[in-house]
Amino acid sequence: MIVGIDWGNYRTKICTDTTVESFPSDILPYRTQKVTNSMRKYDFIFEYNGRRGIAGELAHDERTLLDRNKRGDTKLHEDALIRALLALSTLSLTEPVRLVVGQPIARHNADKDDIRRMLIGTHEITVNNVKRRIIVDDVAVGVEGGSAALAGLPSKSKSYYIDIGSGTINFASVSSGRFINAESDTVSRGMENIAGGNESIAESIRNITIDLGWSPNASVQLIGGGAEELSEYLGYPPLYSIYNGKTYPPEFANVIGYYRIGERLWRK
Known part of the structure; x- marks a missing residue:
């Protein structure tokens, strides 16, 4: 089974051949x-590797001002692994999983092999008092921001993607399906930890695109949770992905791109 997972700091997104969904990270x-409430689909009480916790909508409801999600320019940490396993636990798995996840641009090459090692293998996790055995057969690590090129209409010309997340902003340059390293980068700040209002954030983004040498004539599309909010300040359109006949908001562009990477790699 091919699964794409975008294990973001704010929400975790899942894409399969039939499903596109998300839950709080x-x-x-x-x-x-x-007080015991009835459990919703994305309420999780879990035990993994000696660690017991709550996650998903339940944790989002119970968080306090002192609680923070793990942020940074890498997904090489146990919280990301747990998010992926919780996402997989919601699926009816009858076979090993082939998984595509994302990694911020700045540390993609540095950490992708370790991320694959972290995920590949057999995992045992207890979710809501049910023991689950999840087998991950193979893993591909996509580029946050750049993978969204597969979620939109194909383009042979140069395109730019700004992936505005809660904890990072990725700047991706793609030309004829190839990633342009010199014009791409990650900023370890996002909508939840940049000082100032939307105009200030937009000005910072514009300055970074100038530093990266982006052409003023190329297409720029916004993805991620902050895309719609910042679109009017930046003057760039959000990318709305069409998948299985439905239109999805820009925060799903990465995960749909990840799934399409999986299709290209493993679909027979």
């Missing part, structure tokens, strides 16, 4: 519930 240490 919050993970907190286990807390005794004073």
Whole structure:
């Protein structure tokens, strides 16, 4: 089974051949519930590798001002692994998984092999008192921002993608399906940790595109959770992806791109 997972800092997105969904990425240490509520699809109480916690909508509801999700320019950490396993636990898995995930541009090459090692293999996780055995057969690591090129209409000309997340902003340059390293980068700040309002954030983004040498005549599209909010300030359109006949907002562009990478690699 091919699965794309965008394990973002704010929301975790899932894409399969039939499903495009998301849930909050919050993970907190286990807390005794004073009142027992009915469990929703994305309410998780988990145990993994000696660690017990709550996640998903349950953790999002219970978080306090002192709680923070793990941020940074890499997904090489246990919180990301747990998000992926929780996402897979929501699927009816009858066979090993072939998985495509994302990694910020700045540390893609540095960490992709370790991310593959972290994910490939057999994992045992208990979710809501049910023990799950998840087998990950193979893993590909996509580029955050750049993978969205597969979520939109094919283009042979140079295109730029600005992936505006809660904890990072990725600047991706793609030409004829090839990633242009010299014109791409990651900023380890996002919508939740940049000082100033939307105009200030947009001005910072514009300055970075100038530093990267982006052509003023090329297409620029916005993806990620901050795309719609910043579109009017930047003057660039959000990328709305069409998948299985439905249109999805720009925060799903990466994960749809990841799934299409998986199709190209493994679909027979």
